[in-house]
Amino acid sequence: MLRRSFRAMGTDVELLLDAEPGERAEGALDRAEAELERLEQVMSRFRADSELSLLNRDGRTEAASHDLVRVVKLAIEARQATGGLFDPTVHDAVVAAGYDRTFDALPLALAADATSTLCVDSTQGPCGGGVRVEGTTIELEPGTRLDLGGIGKGYAVDRVADVLAVVGPCLVNAGGDLAVRGGAWPVGVTDELTLELTRGGMATSGRDRRRWQRDGEERHHLIDPATGRPAVDAPIRVTVVAASAVAAEVAAKAAFLGGDVDLPRVIVTADGSTVLAGGLA
Numbered sequence: 696m697l698r699r700s701f702r703a704m705g706t707d708v709e710l711l712l713d714a715e716p717g718e719r720a721e722g723a724l725d726r727a728e729a730e731l732e733r734l735e736q737v738m739s740r741f742r743a744d745s746e747l748s749l750l751n752r753d754g755r756t757e758a759a760s761h762d763l764v765r766v767v768k769l770a771i772e773a774r775q776a777t778g779g780l781f782d783p784t785v786h787d788a789v790v791a792a793g794y795d796r797t798f799d800a801l802p803l804a805l806a807a808d809a810t811s812t813l814c815v816d817s818t819q820g821p822c823g824g825g826v827r828v829e830g831t832t833i834e835l836e837p838g839t840r841l842d843l844g845g846i847g848k849g850y851a852v853d854r855v856a857d858v859l860a861v862v863g864p865c866l867v868n869a870g871g872d873l874a875v876r877g878g879a880w881p882v883g884v885t886d887e888l889t890l891e892l893t894r895g896g897m898a899t900s901g902r903d904r905r906r907w908q909r910d911g912e913e914r915h916h917l918i919d920p921a922t923g924r925p926a927v928d929a930p931i932r933v934t935v936v937a938a939s940a941v942a943a944e945v946a947a948k949a950a951f952l953g954g955d956v957d958l959p960r961v962i963v964t965a966d967g968s969t970v971l972a973g974g975l976a
Contacts, residue, residue: 699724703731704848705741706870710855713878714863723862727855731869734854737762738847740786750833751786751840757832762850768828770846773945780949782920784824786840789918792925848872849898849944856940866892873897874940884934884961885969896940900951901932901963919952926952931963935973 697712697720710727714720737760739745746763750756759767770783824839835841852867856874859865864878873882874896881889882897890897902917902925919926933950936959937943943958950956959973 697721697724699728701728703728704735704739704851704869706848708870709866709868710859711866711868711880712859712863713865720862723859727858727867730855730858731851734762734847734851738766738843738851740842740844747841747843750835754837754839755832755834759831759833764828764831764833766843766847766850767826767833767841769850769941770841770843771826771828773846777945777949777954779920780952780954781846781945782918783841783843783846784826784839785918785920785923786842787838788920788923789842791923792918845872845898845900845944845948846941849896849940849942852940853896871897871899871934872940872944885963888961888969890936890961890975892936895936895938896943897934897936898940898943898947899932899934900944900947902926902929903931917948917951928965929953930965931967933963934961935959 697710697714697716699710701708708731710724712720712724714723735745736742737746740747740751742748746756746760750759750763767783770781773781774783825836826839826841827834848869849872852869852872852874856865856867856876859867860876864876866873866875866878866880873892875892875894878893880892882892883889900917917926917929918924929951933947935943935947935950935956937946946956946958946960950960950962957973959975960971961975962970962972964970
């Protein structure tokens with residue numbers, strides 16, 4: 696079993712590859728690591744020169760890369776499929792909540808903010824502004840900016856798993872967003888619960904890791920598009936297993952916000968209880 700660990704996309708990444716040591720396997724691991732770095736340069740809102748940051752600054756691009764077009768389309772499709780619970784246009788709401796820099800650089804306590812109107816009104820969803828994608832052109836409604844953090848990470852994990860799968864069964868883990876190709880992989884979900892993954896992906900949406908204080912109130916990065924603020928009365932976290940990491944990421948966010956999700960999932964409720972659903976027992 697070959698293992699490689701590094702930092703990317705603001706989180707710890709682990710690559711596991713069931714293959715014989717050698718040049719072919721090491722080359723695949725190198726390509727996988729390089730692919731994550733490339734996709735981060737496309738989709739990170741924390742890099743001023745990323746493709747996404749330039750789109751958010753200008754409001755329009757006529758030469759978007761295949762990856763940016765694909766992820767934006769997936770995000771808009773997810774918004775429609777979840778009735779707006781998953782919404783990529785919550786960028787300004789996330790920033791207003793205090794998540795305006797990488798989490799590694801975010802202090803545990805922030806000064807008070809005066810922002811109260813965090814999302815624009817739109818017929819496209821409870822929170823978000825309009826996004827038009829046509830060919831390689833992406834155009835944002837005035838005042839709209841995109842945050843592709845979760846779905847972008849899921850997309851990257853799926854892509855990297857495909858790179859490694861050419862060499863052998865593999866697992867890719869980027870901060871809890873997982874994709875597996877072949878093999879059987881035990882994955883710890885809670886201290887007491889381990890699931891075995893043989894295909895597809897897994898993702899977790901939770902408020903127990905990326906959180907901070909602002910003006911005496913606890914904030915976290917999971918925005919409820921209906922209010923434009925960090926979700927309240929939500930479970931601690933929801934973990935979902937799906938056909939891909941992208942699908943798991945979307946479903947986990949929707950389930951965290953109370954949406955009806957018909958997939959295997961593990962919910963840790965506000966009182967710390969663990970609930971199995973979607974066929975898990």
